[in-house]
Amino acid sequence: MELFWLAISTIAIGVFGCVAWFWGSNWVLDRILPAKGPNAGDNIRRANQIRPWLFLGPAIVFLGMYLVYPVFDSLWRSLFNSNGTRFVGADNYAWLLSDGKFRESMLNNMLWLLFVPAASTAFGLLAAQLTDRIRWGNIGKSLIFMPMAISFVGAGVIWKFIYEYRASGEAQIGLLNWIVTQMGAEPQIWLSLPFWNNFFLMIVLVWIQTGFAMVILSAALRGIPEETVEAAILDGASPLQVFFKIKVPQIMGTIAVVWTTITIVVLKVFDIVFVMTNGQWGTQVLANLMYDWMFRGTPDYGRGSAIAIVLMILVTPIMVWNIWNARKEVR
Amino acid sequence: MADLKLTGVAKSYGDVQVLSDIDLDIRSGEFIVFVGPSGCGKSTLLRMIAGLERISGGTLDIDGQRMNDIPPSQRGIAMVFQSYALYPHMTVRDNMAFALKIAGQSKDQIREATDRAGKMLQLTPYLDRLPKALSGGQRQRVAIGRAIVRDPKVYLFDEPLSNLDAALRVATRIEIAQLKASMPDRTMIYVTHDQTEAMTLADRIVVLAGGGIAQVGAPLELYERPVNEFVAQFIGSPAMNLLPGRVTSVGPVTTVELDGGLTAQVAIPTRAGDEGMPVNLGVRPEDMRETDGPALFEGKVDLTEALGEVTLLYFGTGDAEVVPIIAKLPGIHPGLNGRTVRLTADPQALHLFHKGESLLYRDGPEGLPPYSPRVAPSGAPGGAAAPAQDVSEQGGTIKPEGPVR
Numbered sequence: 051m052e053l054f055w056l057a058i059s060t061i062a063i064g065v066f067g068c069v070a071w072f073w074g075s076n077w078v079l080d081r082i083l084p085a086k087g088p089n090a091g092d093n094i095r096r097a098n099q100i101r102p103w104l105f106l107g108p109a110i111v112f113l114g115m116y117l118v119y120p121v122f123d124s125l126w127r128s129l130f131n132s133n134g135t136r137f138v139g140a141d142n143y144a145w146l147l148s149d150g151k152f153r154e155s156m157l158n159n160m161l162w163l164l165f166v167p168a169a170s171t172a173f174g175l176l177a178a179q180l181t182d183r184i185r186w187g188n189i190g191k192s193l194i195f196m197p198m199a200i201s202f203v204g205a206g207v208i209w210k211f212i213y214e215y216r217a218s219g220e221a222q223i224g225l226l227n228w229i230v231t232q233m234g235a236e237p238q239i240w241l242s243l244p245f246w247n248n249f250f251l252m253i254v255l256v257w258i259q260t261g262f263a264m265v266i267l268s269a270a271l272r273g274i275p276e277e278t279v280e281a282a283i284l285d286g287a288s289p290l291q292v293f294f295k296i297k298v299p300q301i302m303g304t305i306a307v308v309w310t311t312i313t314i315v316v317l318k319v320f321d322i323v324f325v326m327t328n329g330q331w332g333t334q335v336l337a338n339l340m341y342d343w344m345f346r347g348t349p350d351y352g353r354g355s356a357i358a359i360v361l362m363i364l365v366t367p368i369m370v371w372n373i374w375n376a377r378k379e380v381r
Numbered sequence: 382m383a384d385l386k387l388t389g390v391a392k393s394y395g396d397v398q399v400l401s402d403i404d405l406d407i408r409s410g411e412f413i414v415f416v417g418p419s420g421c422g423k424s425t426l427l428r429m430i431a432g433l434e435r436i437s438g439g440t441l442d443i444d445g446q447r448m449n450d451i452p453p454s455q456r457g458i459a460m461v462f463q464s465y466a467l468y469p470h471m472t473v474r475d476n477m478a479f480a481l482k483i484a485g486q487s488k489d490q491i492r493e494a495t496d497r498a499g500k501m502l503q504l505t506p507y508l509d510r511l512p513k514a515l516s517g518g519q520r521q522r523v524a525i526g527r528a529i530v531r532d533p534k535v536y537l538f539d540e541p542l543s544n545l546d547a548a549l550r551v552a553t554r555i556e557i558a559q560l561k562a563s564m565p566d567r568t569m570i571y572v573t574h575d576q577t578e579a580m581t582l583a584d585r586i587v588v589l590a591g592g593g594i595a596q597v598g599a600p601l602e603l604y605e606r607p608v609n610e611f612v613a614q615f616i617g618s619p620a621m622n623l624l625p626g627r628v629t630s631v632g633p634v635t636t637v638e639l640d641g642g643l644t645a646q647v648a649i650p651t652r653a654g655d656e657g658m659p660v661n662l663g664v665r666p667e668d669m670r671e672t673d674g675p676a677l678f679e680g681k682v683d684l685t686e687a688l689g690e691v692t693l694l695y696f697g698t699g700d701a702e703v704v705p706i707i708a709k710l711p712g713i714h715p716g717l718n719g720r721t722v723r724l725t726a727d728p729q730a731l732h733l734f735h736k737g738e739s740l741l742y743r744d745g746p747e748g749l750p751p752y753s754p755r756v757a758p759s760g761a762p763g764g765a766a767a768p769a770q771d772v773s774e775q776g777g778t779i780k781p782e783g784p785v786r
Contacts, residue, residue: 277466280433281527285480286454295479299470 068108075104121362128355132348142356152357155334159364161248162255162319162335167312169256171305174263178271179293181264191268195261202258206325209254213240213326242331251333254322259315263308270304271297303378310372317365336361384409385430385535385568389439392425399425400592403439407568412561414579415572417589418615423572424539426589430570431460431537443535454480459528460537463544465520467512473523474499474508477530498526502556518549525560538571542578550575558582576618580604588612602752610737613663619693619707621732622669623661624678631655634728637662645677648728649740660740663732666693666709669724676723677731678706685717694722729755 079100083093131138146152177194181187197205214224218237222228227237241247274297282296298305320337327333329342336357344354385407392400400422407413415423428434430441432453441448448456467476474495481491499505502522512520521541528536541557542550558581561569573579579586580600588595588603588611595615596608607613607621614620626639631651637660638644645662664677680696683705692714696706708724733740741749 275464275466277462277464278468281460281462281466282468282479283433284431284453284458284460285527285531286483287479291483296468300468302470 071108072105076101079104124355124358124362127351128353128359130352132350132352134351138352142352145353146356146360151329151334151339154332155329155336155339158248158333158335159317159319162252162316163313165249165252166255166259166316167309169252170259170263170312171267171309173256173260174265174308175267175298175305177260177264178268179297182268182271191264194264197258198261200258202255202319202321203325205254205258206322209250209257210241210326213250215239241327241333244332247327247331247333251322251326254326255316255319259312263312266304266308267301270301274300303375306375307372310368310375313368314365314372317361317368336364384442384444385570386442386445387430387439388442390426390429390436390441391438392422392429392434393437398592400589401438402593405587405594405597407570409568410566412569412571412582412584414583414586415570415589416574416576416579416586416615417595419574421589422592423589427460427537427539427570427572430456430535431458432456433460454483457534458537459531459533459535460539461521461524461528461541463540465512465524465544467520467523467527469512472509472511473504473515473526476512476523477526480527480531494530495526498529501529502526517545518553521545521553522556525557529560534568536567536569538569538573540573541571542573542575554578554581576616580616586616588615590615599752601754605755606739606741606749606752607663607732608739608742608746610661610663610734610739613732613734613739617665617667619666619709621663621665622678622706622708623663623704623734624706626660626662628655628658628660635733637733639677641679643677643679644675645726645731646728647731647733649731649733651733651740658735661734661737663734664726665730666707667691668726668730669708670710670726672723672725674725676725678708678724679721680706681721682717682719685714687713687715689713692717 079097083097083100084090085094085097087093127134128142129137129139131141177191181190181194184190200208211223212225213227214222215227215237216222216224218231222231222237224237226240231237240250243250278296278300279292282292287295318337319335320341323329323333323335323338324341329335329338340354340357340361343350343357385405387403387405387407390400390403390405391398403426415426417423425434429436432448432451436449443456443458468479471479477495477498478491481494486494495508496505499508502525504519504522504526507515507519507523512523515523521544524541538557542553545553554577557571561567561582571578571582583600585597586600586603587597590611596603596612598606600616603612603616607616610623614623624639624645626637626645628635628651629638629644630636631653633648633650635647635649635651635655636644637647639662647662651658662677669678678696682694682696683698684695686693686695690711692710692712694708694710694714694717696708697703698705708722735743
């Protein structure tokens with residue numbers, strides 16, 4: 051109960067604080083530069099120059115505190131030893147290059163990067179196109195979209211059950227092994243199958259992201275002028291040709307946005323790996339590796355920060371391209 | 382060479398009947414225009430011919446072949462859409478080439494066809510541009526070019542000029558007329574709600590109303606011999622005036638006593654027994670002219686609209702219940718507001734309707750002599766024939782010397 055009241059009062063203080071800030075700061079501004087008297091014109095002009103900053107101010111301060119500062123702090127820490135007492139220069143980065151686990155993580159991240167956005171976008175596009183055509187399409191859409199509402203951790207747990215292994219002869223409680231044994235094959239420990247276990251993890255993210263891709267692409271498909279499709283039909287295009295030569299090119303911008311958005315999610319992937327394999331059996335990824343060095347066993351802030359910086363450098367260009375593309379779409 | 386034959390064609394969406402019993406013969410090389418009020422199904426009919434809508438009943442034959450279940454691309458038709466429907470991601474050349482590529486033509490053939498269409502439509506400098514870099518008129522020409530390269534037997538136009546501004550609309554209309562003239566054996570079907578387009582372009586106009594065909598005929602035939610009140614009021618602008626009255630004497634020329642007490646002579650024959658029949662006398666605003674002699678309408682001018690070439694007089698605008706009577710006088714007529722005006726019209730220019738149907742057609746269209754347009758005497762500005770005895774020179778409320786310049 052105490053927690054409840056704490057939560058309520060936090061919300062109240064937050065909301066009231068915002069209102070008080072915007073109202074109060076504007077009130078003060080209007081007092082200092084009143085819109086009357088001999089300098090009314092100048093005052094209004096100056097007040098209008100200051101006013102946007104009153105609104106942007108809190109956001110800039112908090113973003114700086116929680117986003118910009120940590121970036122520079124991480125960069126700084128990555129140049130120090132494990133407990134931050136000795137400056138080591140680029141030693142942590144040199145270590146990264148020689149570390150087998152890091153190379154494995156990079157490689158796995160690349161695999162994720164290739165497979166998940168491609169598969170999610172392709173499935174999403176397929177689902178968007180097919181559900182547009184049929185009567186129960188909206189129900190299908192809801193079902194495909196639903197995994198979006200599940201946290202990555204929850205999804206990891208669900209899929210861990212699907213991959214669950216029991217020794218041959220025992221009752222299989224994992225869906226996949228049950229199917230496999232029903233077909234007469236031996237049950238497998240899927241999550242420790244070298245190389246392929248990466249894909250078993252990726253499927254979880256594809257399962258989640260397909261819904262996202264579908265919703266965005268479905269909206270884009272509906273935005274295509276119907277006449278262009280009809281014109282193509284009159285021109286003799288088959289349904290496949292209409293789809294690939296008329297529809298897909300017209301939503302290319304949206305496809306790019308969806309693809310890059312999923313790419314960014316993929317680069318940051320952590321929870322699924324953390325819950326399902328914790329990076330064992332050759333499934334390590336950068337974010338989980340960073341977590342390992344940062345918080346597991348004897349923490350090594352230097353190496354953890356170095357991995358974080360690498361991750362950020364990988365994400366940034368894709369992010370920039372994504373935002374640029376999304377803005378182009380809006381225009 | 383393509384004759385189109387629609388037999389009992391119908392369209393319904395579920396229980397809603399949109400079109401029914403459409404019978405229409407279109408000869409090869411004809412320019413046919415579908416007109417009608419919004420929602421009359423004219424676009425639907427065009428889309429059924431194109432194959433974009435299923436035909437719910439009846440048959441569509443092109444060149445004697447039943448087309449109901451033939452896919453659109455194999456019907457030998459091409460369509461130009463109101464919104465142009467250009468493929469935004471393709472250049473002008475690729476837009477025109479798309480159908481040919483699908484059909485598997487060689488690169489040289491495609492190049493030649495697109496070059497020719499580009500030249501024909503003055504699009505050569507724009508062939509490598511994307512549609513978004515073109516003006517509305519140029520886009521519409523690309524859409525037409527896309528149809529031309531396929532060399533279809535039948536061209537379908539779905540309100541192709543509606544998205545253009547007024548000046549461009551006139552220019553493109555003329556281009557379409559020239560295009561038709563350059564391809565005399567190609568059939569064109571054109572949907573519009575614009576009367577000017579219908580009157581100027583069509584060999585024959587099909588007026589659609591209430592889910593069926595109201596009348597089919599040459600533009601001037603529809604104008605001068607409308608089959609019913611709907612067509613009479615739909616063709617011509619402003620719409621034909623309808624004045625209620627009764628037949629008082631019959632014969633080759635019918636005398637009608639109008640509800641206000643005035644009488645009119647109408648050159649439409651009636652037969653014995655028609656006396657006392659309630660009729661609506663139809664008179665086009667442009668056929669009305671001022672008179673000091675016997676008038677078929679007399680009233681106080683409530684409103685005038687001076688357009689320079691003509692002046693519109695409105696009578697009875699004060700009462701929202703009554704459709705105002707409108708007269709269209711050639712030239713400029715200042716100072717008519719609030720005056721009482723007497724108007725008459727040539728007996729040949731009048732129409733008689735009984736229960737909404739023209740008395741001209743009471744024995745069916747076969748009973749009529751073949752149509753030939755009423756020719757205005759040279760020099761008459763309004764287009765209406767002006768018999769000499771009505772041009773009275775006695776002076777009065779209206780200057781008899783005609784329009785003030």
